[in-house]
Amino acid sequence: MASEPPQGGVLPLGAAIETRQLTKTYKSRALGKINVVDHLDLQVEEGEIFGFLGPNGAGKTTTIKMLLGIIYPSAGEGYVLGREIGDMDVHRVISYLPERPYYYEHMTGMEILKFYGALFGINDKDKFQRLLEKVNLAGDATKTISQYSKGMQQRIGLAQSLLNDPKLLFLDEPTGGLDPIAHTEIRDLILQFRDEGRTVFISSHELSEVERICDRVAIINKGKIERQGRLEDLLRGGRIEVIADGLNQGFADTVRAPESTVSFHNGRLIVDMSEEGDVNGLLDGIRDAKGQIISVVPRRRRLEDLFIETISEKKSGGEAA
Numbered sequence: 028m029a030s031e032p033p034q035g036g037v038l039p040l041g042a043a044i045e046t047r048q049l050t051k052t053y054k055s056r057a058l059g060k061i062n063v064v065d066h067l068d069l070q071v072e073e074g075e076i077f078g079f080l081g082p083n084g085a086g087k088t089t090t091i092k093m094l095l096g097i098i099y100p101s102a103g104e105g106y107v108l109g110r111e112i113g114d115m116d117v118h119r120v121i122s123y124l125p126e127r128p129y130y131y132e133h134m135t136g137m138e139i140l141k142f143y144g145a146l147f148g149i150n151d152k153d154k155f156q157r158l159l160e161k162v163n164l165a166g167d168a169t170k171t172i173s174q175y176s177k178g179m180q181q182r183i184g185l186a187q188s189l190l191n192d193p194k195l196l197f198l199d200e201p202t203g204g205l206d207p208i209a210h211t212e213i214r215d216l217i218l219q220f221r222d223e224g225r226t227v228f229i230s231s232h233e234l235s236e237v238e239r240i241c242d243r244v245a246i247i248n249k250g251k252i253e254r255q256g257r258l259e260d261l262l263r264g265g266r267i268e269v270i271a272d273g274l275n276q277g278f279a280d281t282v283r284a285p286e287s288t289v290s291f292h293n294g295r296l297i298v299d300m301s302e303e304g305d306v307n308g309l310l311d312g313i314r315d316a317k318g319q320i321i322s323v324v325p326r327r328r329r330l331e332d333l334f335i336e337t338i339s340e341k342k343s344g345g346e347a348a
């Protein structure tokens with residue numbers, strides 16, 4: 028990261044969000060001063076889906092509120108679409124779906140869009156209709172929010188968040204508490220947003236929900252970023268398990284894959300090796316020895332595993348828990 032501050036508050040092209048040592052300190056009677064967001068260096072590039080991941084209480088919502096200018100940082104700085112945080116002009120081109128959006132229960136889906144549209148000076152019935160279609164609520168436009176399922180409420184929230192055609196969306200726990208089908212619907216919509224060229228910043232404590240759609244992630248715990256990077260880089264280092272039949276110990280002794288374990292179970296050879304190892308070479312060797320390949324199964328790392336590793340490394344590293 029370049030350490031020079033951006034000139035005149037303008038960021039180099041490509042950065043949608045950047046923070047430098049962004050910090051929020053709260054005082055609590057029991058614990059004294061605590062940095063609930065602790066010297067955060069965040070980089071989000073334009074056009075990507077960025078996952079801001081961490082357990083409850085990690086500081087995700089507090090960070091989003093600082094980026095939106097809703098609360099003030101205690102220290103550090105941040106830029107959103109090239110503007111210093113707190114510059115309210117940026118709100119014309121960003122939007123925010125809070126963790127638990129509150130809607131008037133007696134309003135219909137269409138009325139919600141009209142109501143929030145009015146706040147942006149938008150009174151375009153065709154646009155409202157298009158947005159309802161986009162989130163698959165056109166058939167439910169005249170139902171009230173009290174008749175909407177949680178997933179439908181989340182979808183009307185996404186429609187609302189598109190009213191100002193934002194370049195950057197902040198979605199705070201957008202899949203929280205939804206059933207699997209509703210999850211998929213929300214995920215598909217978020218992928219569409221990216222295809223439309225928007226940047227999407229998603230916070231979540233449910234890692235498995237976002238790992239399939241994020242380009243890059245930051246893992247935050249107790250206000251600090253523990254890991255940040257491209258998801259595919261962070262999840263590198265998976266294992267592959269090869270199972271084969273019709274081979275003997277003599278063959279097993281010839282297997283020379285680095286970081287591998289070779290064993291027999293019910294007469295079958297099981298090789299557990301690093302994804303980076305020479306899997307093809309092993310398969311050729313099995314065929315040459317007239318063995319029969321039963322299965323080749325990649326065991327990819329999951330974000331969940333990475334997260335647990337990250338947190339426990341931190342603990343064993345002697346840091347205050």
Ligand SMILES: Nc1ncnc2c1ncn2[C@@H]1O[C@H](COP(=O)(O)OP(=O)(O)O)[C@@H](O)[C@H]1O
Nearest residue numbers: 053054063081082083084085086087088089090
């Ligand atoms: N206004 C506040 N005053 C004191 N502590 C707060 C305030 N807002 C949030 N916190 C504390 O900051 C920590 C981070 O909260 P939050 O950002 O909401 O976490 P997350 O969104 O990751 O679940 C929590 O421990 C929370 O209790």
Ligand SMILES: [Mg+2]
Nearest residue numbers: 087088089126
């Ligand atoms: Mg939160």
